Amino acid sequence: MFKQLSFIMSKTLIEIPFCGFDYSWIDQEIDHQIERDVDYFQEEYGYDDDKKDDIRTSFYSQNIDEFQEKVCQTYVPNWVIPIEEQSGIQLDATFESISYQSHPIYRLTRMFIEIPTSQVTELMNWIFDNKYEELENIVLDRFTVRDGYYPHYSNNLKEWGHYSEWDHNQIGTALLIFFDDSDCIGDNYQLLESVSETISCELWSTLDDETQEYLNDLSDKKEAEKAQLSLF
Numbered sequence: 001m002f003k004q005l006s007f008i009m010s011k012t013l014i015e016i017p018f019c020g021f022d023y024s025w026i027d028q029e030i031d032h033q034i035e036r037d038v039d040y041f042q043e044e045y046g047y048d049d050d051k052k053d054d055i056r057t058s059f060y061s062q063n064i065d066e067f068q069e070k071v072c073q074t075y076v077p078n079w080v081i082p083i084e085e086q087s088g089i090q091l092d093a094t095f096e097s098i099s100y101q102s103h104p105i106y107r108l109t110r111m112f113i114e115i116p117t118s119q120v121t122e123l124m125n126w127i128f129d130n131k132y133e134e135l136e137n138i139v140l141d142r143f144t145v146r147d148g149y150y151p152h153y154s155n156n157l158k159e160w161g162h163y164s165e166w167d168h169n170q171i172g173t174a175l176l177i178f179f180d181d182s183d184c185i186g187d188n189y190q191l192l193e194s195v196s197e198t199i200s201c202e203l204w205s206t207l208d209d210e211t212q213e214y215l216n217d218l219s220d221k222k223e224a225e226k227a228q229l230s231l232f
Helices: 025-045 049-058 064-079 081-087 117-130 132-142 168-178 189-206 209-229
Strands: 011-016 094-101 108-116
Touching: 011 117, 011 168, 025 049, 025 189, 025 209, 049 209, 064 081, 064 094, 064 108, 064 189, 081 117, 081 168, 108 117, 117 132, 117 168, 132 168
Parallel strands: none
Antiparallel strands: 011 108, 094 108
């Protein structure tokens, strides 16, 4: 059963498009940052290539849920920027959760966000006043039966009723009018940069404890050597 939009609640749950952490640009950014880190550590501490491989494989070995949540917390407020810019409506969007569905090749990741209901009401009114035809076309395209695809929703927007009764999928569909590409990223460079920065800052926490201790010991040793040299 879908969660319904209720105007007596303070926040509204919405599902938004999300590329996930598997076989995506986020996955590529994580791999890129791991390579940067292991190259930096090797240059800084001088260990051999075998140890470099060990450190590389120790990334993403623990605290993965916490790491992904921090990435999502960065992702959400930046994702809504194009919506705010086009509509002129401030959206205090926050990350709510992600869930997974099975896929023959990879996990399909679903992201849910929350926005204050008063802001959703204002935004939906704006969409109906300014983008109704575009929304009709998106609904028609997204929910028309195709080979192997049988949608749970009518492809006729008029049959959806008042938006106060829409669920998280329907509201998420309405937000697609603000984007031109399927993953709703486009040229949102602030989102890309902010997510990359979070990945850079938080990847350390995914190293196993032994590797963290090893690198911390190397760092302490190097700092001690610098302090000793400064005495001369």
